Amino acid sequence: MSRKTLIPIGPYHPLQEEPELFKLYCDGEIVTDIKWETGYNHRGIEKLSESKSYDQVFFLVERICGICSTSHPFAFANAVEEIAGIEITDRTKYIRSIIGELERIHSHLLWVGLAGHFLGYNTVFMWAWKYREPVLDLFEMITGNRNSYAMFKVGGVRRDIENSNIPAIRKEMSVMRKKLDLLTGAVMDDPVIHARTKGVGILTRQDILDYGAVGPTARASGVDIDVRRDDPYAAYPLVNWKVITARAGDVFAKLEVRLLEMYESVSIIEQCIDALEKMKEGDIALKINEIPAGIGTGRAEAPRGEVFHFVVSDGSNSPARHKIRAPSYTNIATFKKSCIGQTIADATISLAAVDPCYCCTERMAAVYDNSSGKKILNANELIELSMKRTAELRKSGARHE
């Protein structure tokens, strides 16, 4: 009888968005089953929201995720404005979209960098994170914060993007295009990255529909969904852009979708600032007196996929019920499909490919022998295993068939 080993990934890391424990059951080097436990850091945000005023809920939901911190306020604003029947000003629409797209760029760059790190390409990691830094500087200039921007409120935004700020944004966007050309060229043409990511962690179209996966995870498997286009909000119907899709459903396809999406984001931001320049400054918020009783659903396309907020108002100052669904909630469940049958070294990048928040992969704790409970490998050794595989491929000059 072969000896099966259990590899726990997790459960805790203070940097994670979603602390959870993945248990990979392995036969030799092949993953045969995966189980998970969640809720290690359940914060009861839905319940907390019922005790806060509508204005305060924005700050609460902004803290659901540190990386895509504006997508939750975005969806919440859409839901509340639907209940109250508020039509925001055009200037507000453009500002909201600029914030949303800047966030997509920095989140995707973060992902590309970490994907590089786990594949043993630390140069990609260094360059992607270097390119991400000026985007955070733009956030600081526009909102005052590098993260958790506190820009949204019911009926508008809290701060304007002044005309004096626009040249800096425009300059960074034109530089960003060149940076993306360099990064995309380096990543997409590398035979070793092809060998490590093509055919790995495949999700079929049916898997996506079954698990209800969203965002780049779905689009990389040929499921052409994007809330920005399908259920238009903010300035997305006012500018020209396209939804990026791929067919293969493997890690490479997800990489491709994310890299090409950043070009679209740059283009959206450029069109938005052009429109802002032609408008009068300051028209950024409507006066809202009260939120009537009613039911509202709000969606926003976060870097990882569709964020969904369901708000029930009883006419008081706080939501009576507030249901939140983040994209990783459905995307993580696809691990059951993408990891089984893979080797442990490939599981690292397969888990990371849906961008469950990259810290998840850092939770690689240890490998235990199931029968004796003896520790065999530690976290760094597991990442080294993945890196070693890349190094071997690189040495042998392997190409994907």
Added chain:
Amino acid sequence: MDTEAAINKLTEKFSGDTVKVVLQKGRRAIVTVRPTAISAISEYLYKTEGYRFIIASALHTRRGFEIYYHFSFDADGSILSLHVILDGEKPHIESLSNMFGASNWIEREMHELFGIDFLNHPNQEKLLSEGNWADDVYPYRKEFK
């Protein structure tokens, strides 16, 4: 097909099981249905009409337990919410997880937080508080006076 036409088609097909239809502004609709028909209607939406299951939201109100099953029709960006009202004492409803995996986690979550039983769920274990929360205490239930 606009939202209204899609709802008319649904209510015609399941005329005995739809109780109330609320068309909201834009691309939103809420259809209250009998709990016993949830599997058949969901199957029709998912398999025949190509809707995507987003999530379900449970509420505890004076009427009992309510669940909104949110389905998205991505071709026109509409959201159709199937609404069921369950018994306040022993809430139970058929699980949808044997049809699509997307409802697996949320049904476990609703079972854990509200105490709603999902019949024939493949694995109705706790999702959020495994091992450190009492079995018959449901944190999202309310006390009505």
